[in-house]
Amino acid sequence: MSPLPDASGAPAKTPAAKEKPPLPRKRQRSYLRHRLEHGLLRAALGTLKLLPPGASTGFGRGTARLYFLLSRSRARILRENLTRAFPEKSAAEIRRIDSGCAGNLGAAFMEFLESSGLAREDILSRVSLAGEEHFAAARARGKGVFLLSAHFGSWELGAIRAGLIAGPISSVVRPLDNPLLEEELEHRRTRLGNRVIHKKDAAREILKAIRRSETVAILVDQNVLAEEAVFVPFFGRPAATTPSLALLQMKTDAAVVPVFTWPLGRGRYRLQFEKPILAEEFGPVGGSREERVLRATERYMAVTEKAIRGEPEAWLWMHNRWRTRPGGT
Numbered sequence: 313m314s315p316l317p318d319a320s321g322a323p324a325k326t327p328a329a330k331e332k333p334p335l336p337r338k339r340q341r342s343y344l345r346h347r348l349e350h351g352l353l354r355a356a357l358g359t360l361k362l363l364p365p366g367a368s369t370g371f372g373r374g375t376a377r378l379y380f381l382l383s384r385s386r387a388r389i390l391r392e393n394l395t396r397a398f399p400e401k402s403a404a405e406i407r408r409i410d411s412g413c414a415g416n417l418g419a420a421f422m423e424f425l426e427s428s429g430l431a432r433e434d435i436l437s438r439v440s441l442a443g444e445e446h447f448a449a450a451r452a453r454g455k456g457v458f459l460l461s462a463h464f465g466s467w468e469l470g471a472i473r474a475g476l477i478a479g480p481i482s483s484v485v486r487p488l489d490n491p492l493l494e495e496e497l498e499h500r501r502t503r504l505g506n507r508v509i510h511k512k513d514a515a516r517e518i519l520k521a522i523r524r525s526e527t528v529a530i531l532v533d534q535n536v537l538a539e540e541a542v543f544v545p546f547f548g549r550p551a552a553t554t555p556s557l558a559l560l561q562m563k564t565d566a567a568v569v570p571v572f573t574w575p576l577g578r579g580r581y582r583l584q585f586e587k588p589i590l591a592e593e594f595g596p597v598g599g600s601r602e603e604r605v606l607r608a609t610e611r612y613m614a615v616t617e618k619a620i621r622g623e624p625e626a627w628l629w630m631h632n633r634w635r636t637r638p639g640g641t
Contacts, residue, residue: 350492368422376418390630397547412625420466428500439473443585450567450588456522458568462533462616463628470573470583480505481527522564535635544610552636558608561591572619
């Protein structure tokens with residue numbers, strides 16, 4: 313099996329002698345930027361503690377909507393993605409989804425930040441379960457389980473809740489560029505027992521977890537580079553999608569269980585598990601691996617699209633999902 317593709321580029325070239333003096337200043341700026349960003353986050357967390365119960369969700373919605381009013385590039389991506397995905401919808405409907413998407417992202421982010429102060433019982437009460445029998449059936453096979461999810465609803469709270477069902481899960485994530493902020497996020501992701509696997513060079517750790525019959529959560533709804541991608545339909549357009557999950561499923565025969573965290577309002581969510589997807593559905597083991605991987609990836613994205621169509625406001629439309637085009641453009 314090929315290792316998991318990552319987004320790293322070619323090694324940086326060694327700078328010429330005349331270019332060496334500016335390097336220390338660049339490192340210092342980076343350090344100061346990291347500290348400043350971390351300081352702003354800590355200040356925001358302190359402000360959240362002063363708000364009355366439930367007010368942080370509204371604060372997050374309002375802040376995110378203001379950001380997208382001011383950030384023309386992200387607002388343009390959001391509006392263009394929605395318009396092309398839903399050509400049948402009117403301009404008024406697109407604006408409603410646009411506003412709802414920004415607001416839901418802000419609310420989910422604030423609720424995740426607040427999760428560091430939530431007890432196990434608080435998570436259980438905020439995130440209900442549906443379709444849990446599908447997750448149980450996949451675990452009963454004894455081959456490990458992959459949870460297929462997306463940046464939908466409060467995916468971070470959903471992962472925490474999933475880890476409280478039958479033991480901790482491991483989530484595959486791309487670390488933030490700021491290590492101080494990444495430490496804050498990782499603390500929230502792992503404090504109730506879950507583990508984090510960093511996306512770069514993750515194949516070995518993922519396979520170890522699956523061979524121990526554990527559960528690994530992977531989000532496959534984001535754009536990747538052309539050399540790392542297979543192109544599959546997503547909202548009527550070819551989308552560059554990582555084949556990593558399909559490659560892993562073909563190698564391990566672990567079930568893939570789609571699961572999405574549906575917003576219910578007032579800070580509550582439903583973690584909805586769907587019927588397991590099995591490797592045998594994509595042809596015999598001796599068949600073409602490329603064809604099986606393509607069919608599996610198409611299925612994963614079809615399931616994801618169906619969920620998003622069920623509640624468009626819950627997905628991350630401001631991500632430039634179709635940036636990579638076939639042919640590497």
